[in-house]
Amino acid sequence: MHLLLSLCVVWLLPMAWTLEGNSLPRRIISYQQDNVDLFQEEGVFNYSTMLLREDLGLLVIGAREAVYAVDLHNVSIKFASVKWEVTQAQTDDCGNKGKDPETECKNYIRVLHEMGDNRMYVCGTNAFDPQCDFMSYADGTLTLENKAEDGKGKCPFDPYQKFASLMVDEDLYSATSMNFLGSEPALIRSPDVSIRTEFKTAWLNEPHFVSLVHIPESVNSATGDDDKVYLFFSETAVEYDYYNKVVVSRVARVCKGDLGGERTLQKKWTSFLKARLECPILESQSLTPYIIQDAYRWCDPFKPWTDCLIFTIFTPQDASDLSAVCVYNMLDISRVFTEGKYKTPVTVETSFVKWVMYSGEVPSPRPGACIDDAARKANIDQTLDLPDLTLQFVKNRPLMDNVIQPVGEKPSLVRKGATFTRIIVNQVQAADDRMYHVMFIGTENGTVVKAVNYDGEMFIIEELHVFKSPEAIKILRFSIVTDQLYAGSDSGVVQIPVATCDRSSTCIDCVLNRDPYCGWDKETGTCVALSQLQKKLIQSVQDGDASLCPKSAPNTPVNQSIWVGGNLKLHCTNPSIHAATIWEQDGRTLSPTGRHYFLKDDLLIINTSDSDAGLYSCLSVERSKTNEYTSTLAEYQVNVASSATGRGDDIGFPHAQRDSPNVAGLYAVIAVFVIAFLGLFAWNLYNGHFTRSCIRRDKSKQLSPESHEEMAIDSSHNQRRTESENKPLVPDTNNSSSNNNHNNGEAT
Incomplete structure (x- = not known):
């Protein structure tokens, strides 16, 4: 019995399991108006x-x-x-x-x-x-x-153009186009001391801006460093020798105290440097790099900026349907700019420009560096004091040679399906006292994906449809005051709770969902949100160890009755996409046959016989990192009665009430039908239709023997089909639907 169950799980469980995790969500929640609060104006x-x-x-x-x-x-x-x-x-x-x-x-x-x-x-x-x-x-x-x-340089001209903006200490940082045609992209700080990028392809080459983040690197800095503003974007690469344009992902940075240069780079950034971001998706067959679509900064307020993480979304340039989340350590990004090598343009064959690693002498102060204690000791108190040699170097060589790799040098999540659009992250402390980053990811289909990376294992908890019709999610926000998520699209704004524990009705389902927000309360017998005020809850987010759950009470079978030759549908909804649904009859595993059909949430038995009677159990079989867990979702006690038994009262089948108003009404309908039939017959006889049909039959006598044989076969076939269509599957009894259907089971 257990061996057979194991074999079924091997064949029926989704094939998406990999060493890194499962790219399918454990559950998909369809749109329901009660799931979200919605705001929209007509x-x-x-x-x-x-x-x-x-x-x-x-x-x-x-x-x-x-x-x-x-x-x-x-x-x-x-x-x-x-x-x-x-x-x-x-x-x-x-x-x-x-x-x-x-x-x-x-x-x-x-x-x-x-x-x-x-x-x-x-x-x-x-x-x-x-x-x-x-x-x-x-x-x-x-x-x-x-x-x-x-608003020029602060807000885009084109409402559909990607841009980024950030307010830091009353200064507005904007990455957008400065003209109507969109041909002058720039990173600008305004309004008091306006500073922008150069209009050079070496600085920005057909960019698509994504996000701006502020990193407080001056706080407790041992070197007297300045704060930084980092820009995430994509652009056409200048460093690749391809006939076609290649778009790559970048991160650039500027110093908060940058005032521009005295002569060179007047009112331009003296600290603008950029480097390539890599998100290596091994599963992809794409020949072009994946492109960054969104970036979210997460910083622990009790830890230094070096522990900040940047969560990013990457999508393909071609027709691939993979999306990925790559996470970068802020210290790794900073080191590329403070310690990395530069690229420099070299003219080849008098016309072609090739970018290679710069191997010459780097001037001092270091090009692109912020003003720090070392610069102040050299009487350089502001960027206006920087020497022209340093400024000319930055003007011509803003591109770094080093490529920035994500944490673990691989994505934290790879998903096949709807394209990712936005990401936001919240940190939560689970029952094991460890902190986990829960990712909420918006898609082009109007869904929000909730996922966690458990020490290198990708796990998608659920995917929630938050809009009635599929539409791209354009923005995500999270409030620590309400513990609610807010998603915006073209049609409206929805509010979603981050903890949706009440969707799990059993302990096994609650634990296998591996949601850091939720745990099983043994006293109340419910899956509830964790809080510091609550007692210890059953939870196993790392391993999904459902053996911690107490033994569940046996299910009470639902009685189902059906006549011989009828059809019966038994309902069972599996709460997990990761699980296989197994049906048993009296402890024996059922397989699909000509009479047993396994539907999405049902078992359909057609043309029932006496052998179909018995106890039916719907089982969910799901494997986690620790074990394989089987739970009973539903049970039905099926009784099958033969029409030859006189429709015995012992199994509760109803009898027709001959004197009831329903029967009288039936007699009246039959009488009307007979009168209509006689009238139709008389009309055809009057118009001579039967005579012409007889003539056609006389002509048919002159047909060949082969034609007579074919007509006989067709006539026999039509007669059997008519008899089959007219034969009722279930004897006609009044009120049978109300007695033969009980709760989730359906008999026809």
């Missing part, structure tokens, strides 16, 4: 910008031509809103420049940042003429101050 689209104002209990949402303030605890509750629409003249001017007046020539809110004075800084595309303004919230009202500022 006629408003593109909810792609969010600002958490946890101090005010607000989630501020930027959409197309509107800004909303909703309840942080329930986004379906709107507190305030303000419109920021373009004028008809602006729409006409935008349309005259070749843009779509109905879509592109609107004001898409793309920038939302909190200021130090409790106000908010907001920017919009404004019909391809970006503008910025200040906004405040007081007494339940959102108010724009109407102090319009030029």
Whole structure:
């Protein structure tokens, strides 16, 4: 018996298990309105910008031509809103420049940042003429101050163009295009001391900006170093000798205190350096590098910046359907810029430029370095004091030779299916007192993937459909105040709890789900969220050891009754995609036959016979790192009765009530049918149809013997088919559906 179960598991379990883990989610949750809280306004689209104002209990949402303030605890509750629409003249001017007046020539809110004075800084595309303004919230009202500022270099012109922005100490860092055509990409700091990148392909070559993060490297620095701002993006590579363009992923950095150069690089970054990011996906057959789509900085507030991690999403350039999460250590990234080699352009054959590793002398101070104690000792107190030799080196050689590899030199997660779009990470302490990073990943199909990497093992806990129709998730935010996740798309914003423990109804299911947020409470017999106030819960996130669970109480079989020759459907839903569903009859494993069909959530038995009676058990068989676990999901006691037994009352089959109103109604229907049939017969006789049919039969006598034989075969076949179609599978009895169906079982 157990050997047979093991063999079934080998054949039936999904084939995606690898040494690194399973790329399939353990469960997929279809869209249900009760699963999420939703905010949307009729006629408003593109909810792609969010600002958490946890101090005010607000989630501020930027959409197309509107800004909303909703309840942080329930986004379906709107507190305030303000419109920021373009004028008809602006729409006409935008349309005259070749843009779509109905879509592109609107004001898409793309920038939302909190200021130090409790106000908010907001920017919009404004019909391809970006503008910025200040906004405040007081007494339940959102108010724009109407102090319009030029948004060029702060906000993109094109509402669909990728860009990044970050507010650090009242300074706005923006990575976007500075002109209408999108041909002048730049990383800019504004407004007080405006600094930007050079318009050179060696600096930025057709970039797609992804994310900006601030790293406080000056805190407790032994060398008096400066804070850094890191830019993640992709661009066309200048260092590869290919006929076709090759897009690669990059990370660049600048120093927070950079003021530009005195003569060389005036009002330009003197600290701009960039390096290539590698995310090696061994499973991929792609010939081109995977491209970065999003980056999220995670830092422990009680640890130094060197322990910060950057979680990134990579997707293919070709038709591959793999997506990956690569995690980078901030110290590894920093070392490439502080200790790595540079690349330099070399002219080959008078026209072709090739980038190679620079092997010459590096000037001092080191090109691209921030002002630190060593520079101050050399009387260089600010970047304006840097020598031209250092500045010329940075201007011509901003590219580093070293390639930055992820932690473990491989992805933390590889997934086949819907393309990843956004990522956000939360750290949670499990019952084993260890800290785990739970990744929440948005996809193009409007789902959120919840996953953890357990010491190199990829494990996807669940995939939740958060929107009714598939649409790309454009932004993700997480609140530590509410422990809720917020996802935005074109159609609206949804709020999702990070802990969904109540989806597990048994201890085995709760433990095998390996969710750091959840554990099994033996006293209440429920899967609950962990908290410091609760007593010890059963949990095994590393191994999925379900042997820790107490022995479950036996199931009470559900009685099912069916006549001989009828059809019976027994329902059973397996909570895990990783598990195999096994059906047993009286302890004997069933196999698919001509009468037994294994459906997704059901066992279908057709043309039942006396041998189909017995106890049916639906088993879930799932393997974790420790063992293989079998649990009973449902049991049915099936009784089969023969029509020749007189429909015995001992098994509870109902009898027809001859004097009931239903039977009288049936007689009336039969009478109407007979009258209609006689009328139809008389009409055909009157029109001579039967005479012509007789003539056709006379002509058929002149056919060949072979034709007579074929007609006889067809007639016999049609007669058997008619008899088969007219033969009822279950004897016709009143109210049989209410008595033969019980709970999850269905008899027909």
